[in-house]
Amino acid sequence: MAVSSKHIPAPDLFPVRRALLSVSDKTGLVDFARALHAKGVELLSTGGTAKSIAAAGIPVRDVSEITNFPEIMDGRVKTLHPSVHGGLLAVRNDPEHVAAMEAHNITGIDLVVINLYPFEEVRYQGGDYDTTVENIDIGGPAMIRASAKNHAYVTIVTDPNDYDSVVAELEAGNGSLPYAFRQRMAGKAFARTAAYDAAISGWFAETTKEEAPLHRALAGKLHSVMRYGENPHQQAGFYLTGETRAGVATATQLQGKQLSYNNINDTDAAYELVAEFDPAKVAAVAIIKHANPCGVAEGTSLKEAYLKAYACDTVSAFGGIVALNRTLDAEAAEEIVKIFTEVIIAPDATPEAQAIVAAKKNLRLLVTGGLPDVRAPGIAAKTVAGGLLIQNRDNGNVDDLDLKVVTKRAPTEQEMIDLKFAFRVAKHVKSNAIVYVKDGATVGVGAGQMSRIDSSRIAARKAEDAAAVAGGEPLTKGSVVASDAFFPFADGLISAVEAGATAVIQPGGSMRDDEVIKAADEAGIAMVFTGMRHFRH
Incomplete structure (x- = not known):
């Protein structure tokens, strides 16, 4: 059930008297803290952030001074306290909230500067399980979300690139920040925590090999x-x-x-x-x-x-x-x-x-500094009306397959080399895909047609056009051909034979495989089944 609002209007300008800084990425931290101090802002901080600020000679209070509770459990528990969250969530011109703050000695926090433990970096750099889990930030997202929700009174900053903007806005507002700015920072903050949670949930799905989690979040x-x-x-x-x-x-x-x-x-x-x-x-x-x-x-x-x-x-x-x-x-x-x-x-x-x-x-x-690992796991996503289609990346590789010769004639050694080459390429051609290869080079590509025979004809025509430019006969003569999926009828294969192909590689699996194999035998060509298709829409 939704929580009702008291409809207390937010002020346009709200003064910044106290700031809480707790950052993992300390880029620009000291200069920013110095600028805030120069404007009379009281600084609160935690752990390493407090040490960095104090080392620069800038006055800073440790959060434990206002919570009257030390950091415990290796720093896991330090800001999860009513004295902190009360100061973040209090509606400053609500008499009931003001009374609660006075009764419990809670002082408002007007500016919160947080960036999170580097979970994404640890995840993608191959951190072990325990290290990755330890880099899941709990207190940070809680404070970010509390501050962003209460943006009527609190400004939340999650990106060091925004430090200069904060200082400029404080200058323009004579120590106060405008509502539009607080609102924009809140939106940015919620996007940050959403992306952070998406990375964590995605990692858990990969780690536990959950193929279809109930909720799937993607972020960038x-x-x-x-x-x-x-x-x-x-x-x-x-x-x-x-x-x-x-x-x-x-x-x-x-x-x-x-x-x-x-x-x-x-x-x-x-x-x-x-x-x-x-x-x-x-x-x-x-x-x-x-x-x-x-x-x-x-x-x-x-x-x-x-x-x-x-x-x-x-x-x-x-x-x-x-x-x-x-x-x-x-x-x-x-x-x-x-x-x-x-x-x-x-x-x-x-x-x-x-x-x-x-x-x-x-x-x-x-x-790029390297090549992508074609066998690496990953996901691919597409949008549809009202939804997402998500699948594993196609990391199938022809070198890993158990290829099966299904015709009377087996491919020659060179034909087999070219067949594998052609199937590698077909994996990356829009379906329906037909690829002719000769001597380690494509000589005709047919892509994205509604019927496989049309793709075969287009690929052959491309070879004829290339031959006209080069001044010779089409290189499909004596070539091999790959199909990304099975031939549903023999006509597609016959078209390839007419173009001059001497060997074919295809997934197989059609109800008419026997008919297609028979046509290949009658034409005297070799055919190999891969058992894996590579549709690409």
Whole structure:
């Protein structure tokens, strides 16, 4: 049942006479405390925060002085006390509240400065169970929420980046803070505790392997505001979850204009794909357009891999995203900058390569320091009307599968190498996905069609277009082909055979598998079942 309100109006300006500071991140703390003291604000604090302030020669009272109770249980219990929470929650112009404060010797707290134990950092940096649990803050969120609820009288500050704003507002208000500012800080504070609780509940779900918890919370911290979303009439922002898995969210942008919403989406798709290829074994390049690969290849060098990937679809590569699984070198950079490219992302870039890219001032160059672990667990989420669809990240890997040859003819050694390559790529192509591969490079990609046979035909047509540019026959002749899901009918496979494919890799599992296998045998091609599909909608 809802609690009724007495409808006591909040004052516009409310003076700050006493502040409570208790922070884990001490960035800017001393300067802020000094500025508050200079304005006559009494400072209360706890533990390490109090020591830092006192060490700077700034007067500060320990919270235990007003609670008349020491910190106990390794600091777990210090602010959970009526003298603190009464000072935070009291409605200052409610006679009953004022009487209660006087009766129990409670003095109001007007400004609260708190940031929380670094749970997110410990979680994502792989802290052990006990360490992670110990970094769950209890008193901090309680004080934040109490202060934010009572923003009619209390200002709550949870971000060191807001310290200067507080000082400026105090200057403008002659020692008081305006209601609009208190309200804005309250909203920010509730968002912070919500994100904190989301991180904790998410960690527990992962740790206990609870596949579908009753309540699921997702949260992120604003990284940047986009000029717009997918289209100019849509607003958008880029939020970071705190996950340290290498990728576009952890990358450093060395140059180029601000990334757009579509840039980030496409760059993520490109880097996740190229991470499928072990840089210790082979150089690999993926060129992405609208979240689909238009060319992927491996080679003895990044330059060779890039040129093979580019040859797959020279038209679509224009204005694309280029992802590399090794440090960008000068040779590869020289080739990449020959056409208009939106983004290059790689684990690193040599100084020579950076100088070459710098000649294209709008071209974004991102370095990540590593590749994402394609086998790592995680979640993927999509919104629907009134809800969220949440699933585990598709971390299936063809190298981990028990591949089954189902035709009379088995693939040759080279065909098997290319089949695995093709299936790696198909995992990252929008369904229905068909990928032709020859000699470690895509030679035709069909994506996002309503029928698998249409995807097969489009991929073959792309190969014909590439052949027309290169002046030869389509490279689908003698290629292999991958399908992200089973062939529901033999017509899709027959289309691939007509394009020149000699071997096929697909999940299998159709009611008509026997019909499809028979068609493959009649055509004299090899076919392998993976037992795993890779739908990507």
